[in-house]
Each structure stands twice: as structure tokens, then as C-alpha cells.
Amino acid sequence: MKASRSFSEWTPWLFLAPYLLIFGTFVAWPLTRSLVLAFEQTYGPKTTAFVGLLNFQFVLHDPLFWTAVRNTVLFTLAAAVTQIPAALGLALLLNRPDIRGRRLFRLIFFTPSIVGLAFVAIIFTLLLEKRTGFVNSSLHSLFPVWDPDFPWLESYVMPSLIAAALWLSAGFYMVYFLAALQNVPAELIDAAHIDGAGPWQRFRHVTLPEIRPVLNIITLLVVTGSLQLFELPYLFYNDTAGNGPENHALTIVTYLYQTGFRTGDLGYASAIGWVLTLVLVGFALLQRRMTQRGES
């Protein structure tokens, strides 16, 4: 009896143990270690010197960091403004029962998110390449005065990244919106229709409030995902380690990666990482407050 009780007391811990072990090893310990590193000057983790708040002071006065912040914020705003309306628009369109082949279209729009970031980056760089790229060669065929060597990837750094991200993500978020739209009670729409509400009024006063929780989640996903942008610029501008011409493609995470893993300055990289974490947490809290206010 005593043994059974003792066993039952330990059983929850037994089940929790794998999670705690993994969480402790791969989340809690690295987080703690990176917090300590943020206060150290390093050459790898073995050669360190405590420097207090020096890394954070350097972050605040580092022009490259602020360039990265400016680019990241610009990308985030553009992503929110393009991806969310595009995804919602596609979902509204493909939710209409009168659209023929809508399942096929859903699959087509969702496909870019299946193929992955690396593939999308390669496709876009090939499309926008000088002379042999599809965009330049098509424009040159249509308008012979068009310069086939027009450097899209040099002249339009941020628009190229925004376009690639839109193509990649719109179909993915469309699926979330589709699921939400299919849960909007049909009787509410019908009632609004009978009351004489037009399509815009039905969308504004019936559909939008019903899908608001999903809209909030997607906004959070788009913003946090964009603030962590790394792969696209890194692959687009591999020659310059993701910086792009005149640092126009440099993002916070790219800068963090370069600092930590290309120059071994793990202390400074950790400081950048913690600044980014604070920004992300701040945004999440802000969004939560706005959501609560909207609901109340």
C-alpha cells in the first residue's frame, strides 16, 4: 500500500521528466546562458570577459543595428499590409460556392508554402535575374527599349523580398481564414441580408467580427515572423551574407547571425537577441491589450 502510494506520487514527474529534460536542456539553459553572454565580450564561449552593459550600449549606438531595425520594421509593415489583405481576399473569393474549381485554386495558392523558403528564394532570384531572368526578358520582348540588364535585385531590394514573402505566405494564411469563414454562422449572414445589409456591410458587421480571433492570431504570426526575417535575404543576397546592396536587405536576425556565428562575438549577438526578444514581447502584449479592448 505504501509502495503504491509512493509510486503514484512519482508518476506525474515520471511523465513530465522527458519534457522537463528537453525543455531544460534546449530552452531554459540556453536562454540563461545567452542572458549571461549578453553581458560579456566573447571570442566563442571559452574566451570571455565581463563588460556589464557595454554590449547593450553598443547596440544603441550601432548604425548597422539601426539599419537592420529600419529594414525589419519596413518589411514587417509591408508584410502586414500585403499578406493579410491578400490572404483574406483569396479566402473570401475561394469561400464562395459559385466559384468553379475552387478546391483546385486553394491547392494552387497553398502550394508555395509547401515548397519552402529556399525554393521560393531561388525561383525569385531566377525570375528577377539580369538578361536571362523571366521578368527582364519578357519586358525586353514586349518593349525593345527596356534594358534587359535591369538590376531588379539591386535596385528594388525590399520590394523583391516583400513580393517573395507575399507569394510564399498569402496561400498559407488563406487556409486559416478559410477555416474561420466556414465557421461563420450562415443564419447571421442570411439575417443581415434580409435586413437589407449590402455585401460590404455584411462583411464589416457580421463576417469580420466572427473571424476576429483568427485575424488577431494571423496578425501576430505575420508580425512576429517578419520581425524574425532571415532566410529570404540570406538566400537572395548570399554573396554579401544577406546584407544586400548597401545593407538594404540587412535584418535584425541576419545581423545577429553574422555577429555571433561569422565573427564569434556571441556576447554582442546575445545582446541583439535580447533586444529583439523585448520588442517581440512588447508587440505581443500590445496586441493582446488591443484585442481585449476590441472584445470589451
Add this chain to the structure above:
Amino acid sequence: MSSARFASSRALSPGIWIILLLAVVSTTGVLLMPAPERGGAVLWTFIDYNGKNYASILAAWNRAHPDTRLQAKVIEYAALQRRMLTGFFSGTPTADLLEVERSIANRAFIGPLDRVGFVDLTDYLRADGLTDEIAPAVYTPWSSRGRIFGIPIGFHPVLLAYRADLVEAAGIDVSQIETWDDFFRLLRPLMFDRNGDGQPDRYLLSGWNNNPNTIDILLLQADAQLFDPAGRPTLDTPRNAEILARLVSWFAGPNRIAADASDFTFAGNRQRLEGYVVATFMPDWLAGSWRKDLTPLAGKVKLMPLPAWERGGRRTSAWGGTMIGIAKSAPRPAEKWELVKMLYFSRELAETNFNEFLIVSPLRRHHHLPMYDRPDPYFCGQPVGRLYLDQENNVPTRPSSPYTQEALRLALDVLGTLKQHAEATGRYDAASLEPLAHQLLAEAQRSLLRQIARNPFLLAAP
């Protein structure tokens, strides 16, 4: 509820027991699996054909030293960089010998000298009287603060490969070319608009203002150094400003002569085959790559020294490079040094590297080999090896600072801004761009110094 029933309801279900059993069995299975045999020392290389290249040399070593067998492992370029730096930064084991590319190697030099992950080979080279086997400038990319950490596989002088079929058909005599100005003036007739769309259908040179290799080659050739011999950045010099200002008209404006035919891409190779670009910067290893991959150009290409920036100026540059180094974590470094000598100083490797890849040996003891004077049909019967070896003493000194890539990126940014400025104002002449170049380089210099100043380990060194 009785106590017996309570106990049984809390006991593990059969499903859980099955999962636990599977976990125990699979864990035991993994533990009992034979570990891959680690035959003594390991060499990491990112060059896939080196595994095959080294086979016979390694077999001879392994026969003679059964206790310290060496095996070569090919690891992808980026993965090798990550594993090497992680090992060096954290003190975890890497391979005993590492074959790494220039831009990777200098990242290992960022910390205190005594913490560089490679064994210092300076004294080994001196003790064996091998220091003079290689020209001093060739060691510079593999050295830090006066110490040598790697042996190079080549010195990779750069010549200019040009479409001899096009140039000779136009009756142009390249022997009259000494400077870049001569080159552009004499070859200009080859640039014309064949299809009447208002755009030239051929350019004289392959390269672009945002291509780090193009700009690195040209800056090195012009002695426009980004670092001084002590490793301090020297971006803001009159020579750098002059060269960057002069380069603008190569890539923009009415007198543009260059086009972006990227190396190692389908599009770039197609442009070369179609004659879209007349000339390409050609280090020895790229000549070998062309001979293998661009076979339709056989008998249509010739090599010539780079046109100089000024009369009497340097006629070559350097591009790329690979070294072999010994990891500090490797046991018995003296023994590994013997292995390095057997691999990199062997005549067999010099012959394989040239015959297969046109890479000329940096070791003076091999420079008399008759293979270097053999006419190569791909390059219209030119003695390719000798053409490259003739440049041995002219190869520029290259920096080994861990901030080299950053400095080059800043120089590219300056050039990009100058180009934009020229396009906006319509003034492409170097004289009008030089003051702005100075100003931008001064800003770049400050930015780089700010970064380097954060590294007390590098600056604290003597």
C-alpha cells in the same frame, strides 16, 4: 474505492508498457550498434574531388603508419565552416587536419593568438627549411600577426581569358594592350548592337560592381589595400578612392564595358558561350573548371596578363585559395605536420592538381616540371602552366584580417553609392566622383574601426 482498486487504477496501462519497452529496446539497439570506425586521424575537406585525389597518398601513409591512419572526409563548404568555428570557439574536437577556403580560414584568426584553433606552423616550416619554398606574399592569407597557420594548395594568380576567335576575327592585336585603357580602346569595336534594339549585345568584361570577387581582384591588382601589413583597416586612402571612382564608368553610363555574367551559373555560362562577354578574370583553378565544364569554348579562348592600371603596373591579381591546417585539438601535432608535408609538398599532388584542375603548385621545387610548359589545346596551344607561374612574384599580398569580408563589403557599398550618384547626376568621370569616394570611404573606415574596436583580443596582440 478500495485501496487495491486505487492502486490498480494508477498502475501503468499495457499501452504505456509497450511504449516503454520499445524505448528501452531501441535505445539498447542504438547503443549496441557498431560505431563507425575512426581510423586514426581525420581530414575534413570541402573539395569533393580531393577525397579521390588524396587516395594514393593517404594509402601510402596508412601503409607506413598503421597506428595513425588518416581518412579524408568531404564536408559541404558551409557545414565545414560552422563545424570548424564551433570547434575552435568552444574547444570541442574537430578533425585533425582541415582543408579550408580563404574566407573561412581568416575567421579563425579573430581571437587571441594563443587561442587560434590552428597549430602555428611557422617554426615547423623554419625547422624544415621550407619557408622559402613558397613566395612570401602567398603565405599572407594564411597568416595572422606574423605567424603562419596554413599551407596553401596554390597561389591562384589571375590572368584574363578572352575570346580569341572574336578578337582575332576583328583583327585586334592583344600584344599592344598594356593598360585597361588600352584594352577598352582596342576592343571597343567588338561592342555593338546587332539586333537594333538600342542595347549593346556584347560587353568587353565579365564582372559587376556588387560582385565581391570582381572588386577584390581589381583592388588587389591596383594595390588598393583594405588593410595595412599590421592588420589595421586602410579603407580611406587616395588610391582606394581613385580606383573606386574609376570603376564606376565600367559598370554604368554611356561608356559601360562590363556585364554581369555570373560564374558557375547556367545563365552566366550561356552568356559566355554566346559571346555576350569577351573577357573574364581567370585564376588557374577557374581555367581548369572551364576546360572541364565549358567544352564548346575549346580552341576559342586564350589567356593574357591582366591589363595594368598604369603603364608598368601589376599584370596579375589573386582570387580564391585553400589551405591545409592542423587543429590544435589534434594529438601529436608533429606527426600531423609530417602528414601535411607528405600531402601538400608531394610531387604527386602537384601533378594531379595541374593535370586535372590546372592549379599550379605554390612550391618552387615543382616549378621546373615539364607539364607546366605543355601546350594546352583548350587555350589555343598556350603553355597555361608557365603563363600562371610567370606571375608568381607579381601576385599581390592579400590581407588575412578576420574583417576582410566586412571591409570588402563596405568597399562594394561605396562603389554602389558612387554608381547611383553618377546615374543621378549623369557624371561618370573619376575626377568628379573622387571627392565623394573619399567621403564615403571615411565613413566606411569609421564603421569598420568601430567594429574592430569591440575586439580586445585581436587588438591586444603585439
